[in-house]
Amino acid sequence: MHKGDLATAKRALRQAVTIDPHSMAALNNLGIVLSHEGKAAEAIPFYEQALKVRPGDPTTERNLAVAYFKAEHYRSAWSLLQPMAVKYPKDFQILDLTGLSLFALDRYKEAAQYLERANQADPSDLETLDMLGKAYLRMKEYNALPSVFERIMKINPNSASAHVMMGNAYDDKSDRANAIKEYQAAVAADPNFMGAHSGLGYLYWREGKVDDAEKEMRAELKNYATDPVANCILGEILYNNSQLNEALPRFEQALMANPRYGEALLWLGKTEVGLNHPEKAIPPLRKAIQLDPEYAEAHFELGTALRRFGHNEEGMKEQKLSVAIGSKKRAEESGDSSASPK
Numbered sequence: 001m002h003k004g005d006l007a008t009a010k011r012a013l014r015q016a017v018t019i020d021p022h023s024m025a026a027l028n029n030l031g032i033v034l035s036h037e038g039k040a041a042e043a044i045p046f047y048e049q050a051l052k053v054r055p056g057d058p059t060t061e062r063n064l065a066v067a068y069f070k071a072e073h074y075r076s077a078w079s080l081l082q083p084m085a086v087k088y089p090k091d092f093q094i095l096d097l098t099g100l101s102l103f104a105l106d107r108y109k110e111a112a113q114y115l116e117r118a119n120q121a122d123p124s125d126l127e128t129l130d131m132l133g134k135a136y137l138r139m140k141e142y143n144a145l146p147s148v149f150e151r152i153m154k155i156n157p158n159s160a161s162a163h164v165m166m167g168n169a170y171d172d173k174s175d176r177a178n179a180i181k182e183y184q185a186a187v188a189a190d191p192n193f194m195g196a197h198s199g200l201g202y203l204y205w206r207e208g209k210v211d212d213a214e215k216e217m218r219a220e221l222k223n224y225a226t227d228p229v230a231n232c233i234l235g236e237i238l239y240n241n242s243q244l245n246e247a248l249p250r251f252e253q254a255l256m257a258n259p260r261y262g263e264a265l266l267w268l269g270k271t272e273v274g275l276n277h278p279e280k281a282i283p284p285l286r287k288a289i290q291l292d293p294e295y296a297e298a299h300f301e302l303g304t305a306l307r308r309f310g311h312n313e314e315g316m317k318e319q320k321l322s323v324a325i326g327s328k329k330r331a332e333e334s335g336d337s338s339a340s341p342k
Helices: 006-019 022-036 040-053 056-071 074-086 092-104 108-121 126-139 142-155 158-170 178-191 196-207 210-223 228-240 243-257 264-274 278-291 296-308 312-334
Strands: none
Touching: 006 022, 022 040, 022 056, 022 074, 040 056, 056 074, 074 092, 092 108, 108 126, 126 158, 142 158, 158 178, 178 196, 196 210, 196 228, 196 278, 210 228, 210 278, 228 243, 228 264, 228 278, 243 264, 264 278, 264 296, 278 296, 296 312
């Protein structure tokens, strides 16, 4: 195992466990080998078996908590890590994994508390600071972000991740000008950073700077060809330029990466209608509505597809429903709750 020959080590350790199922060393080391092979889920039963042999063993509990986390069993990881964080209040790994598990469970406030403590234990760990910033973003605790940004900049003055974090914060506060500046800084710091070009392009897109948006989306796709946002927005740009045949594969690629991407489903349907393939447009539009029954534009486009496919009555029903949903939303925005879809 120490020489890195994991396959041979695994065979020997499995034999050892067969000979003595109560060997703490064999059970733990087999779990470690499996974890090093990227098979954390397979390691879990061996750690659990070791804890039956010696309940409360601190080394095994730590190994099991790490395996739970790697296997994405975040609730189980948290249940082990929380008392360990009390027992070892300055242990970076335990504090960090506790915070990350809570983040994965959407418990952002608690996650931030543990990640702050992890940062105190090891101020140089950039990944912890990055996740801490994301936790504050999810909570919309914008006042806490400049401190995280400064800490990252002290370690890495060219951190694209930190600029993206601040860009998201400014965008959430509708300060698009500063958001663009931060994303531009992210691109300058690292042109290959995932999401930097697409995030900047998305801001340009919302500003109506279509040429700039297209340039950034193509730059993102050059680095990450499967990026769903870049593919979808580039597809919209191509669609609006009447380049429907070029737009179609962009929406298909976006949906391969994220099958539940409602906007890509809508635009795929619109493109198929535009290409005079209404029968192909119906399934993605129905799926978009299944994901969001109040998706007014998807109802309208489905109505168009159905009518062109010869289902006039059902198509009219969908388009009337689209109008009713739109009316309801406008009424809700104006404070009138009497309107509802019929």
